[in-house]
Amino acid sequence: MKLAGSLLLFALLLGCEVPQLITRIVYEDPTNFVRLEPDPGVLPEAPETAHSQPANIPTDQMARVLRGFWVREHRNSIQVRWSGLAPQEPAFTDEEIALLASKLSEALTEAGPAERVTFYLSRPQTSIKREITSGGLFVHDNFLHFILSNYRIVYGIPAYGMVYDRRYPLMPTAPKGFDVIFTPPTAVVEGRHGLWDRIWGREKDEVVIDLRKLRGSPSAG
Secondary structure, X not given: OHHHHHHHHHHHHHHHOOOOOOOEEEEEOOOOEEEEEEOOOOEOOEHHHOXXXXXXXXXXXXXXXXXXXXXXXXXXXHHHHHHOOOOEEEOOOHHHHHHHHHHHHHHHHHOOXXXXXXXXXXXXXXXXXXXXXXXXXXXXXXXXXXXXXXXXXXXXOOOOOOOHHHHOOOOOOOOOOEEEEEOOHHHEOOOOOOHHHHHOOHHHOEEEEOHHHOOOOOOOO
């Protein structure tokens, strides 16, 4: 009876665990990674949600895309009225671009139509804290959809329990207090979000880029 009770308890504990996310590692080192994971927004019963992948975005073009992202502190309309817009800064350093550009380009050539690419960058601050920047991207109908979920967020590593930042790089670890800007703004596609994007909340988080509008850049695909 004791053995049966122990087995039942073990089964119940397993049932309470968060399901393991199935991923494919493209690159990983002790502090950073680029990987592929299933996109829950792609539904087998809705073929129009499938992405246009594998996709070919050369490393130099991907580097140009990453250099185009800027971040500034979010201010509401009242704050903007009194203090103006916050100054903006590059979303990625030269070192981060050197690491990410080739790996993101490679990941898109390996991605299937039901996958998205995720990235994670971290810098240890203390033994229990690290600064993280993370997000993801995918190509759909020859447009690059880019999400910056965390930007220079200091994440406290829990003493016990699940470590969310590495497992879920597309999940904000704190309320978003920043705005994402892309230059040139003429390459940003407004209103490209359909019904499924609104259902999954993507229209608030994604920047959609028409790569053909980047000067000197060939189109993706």
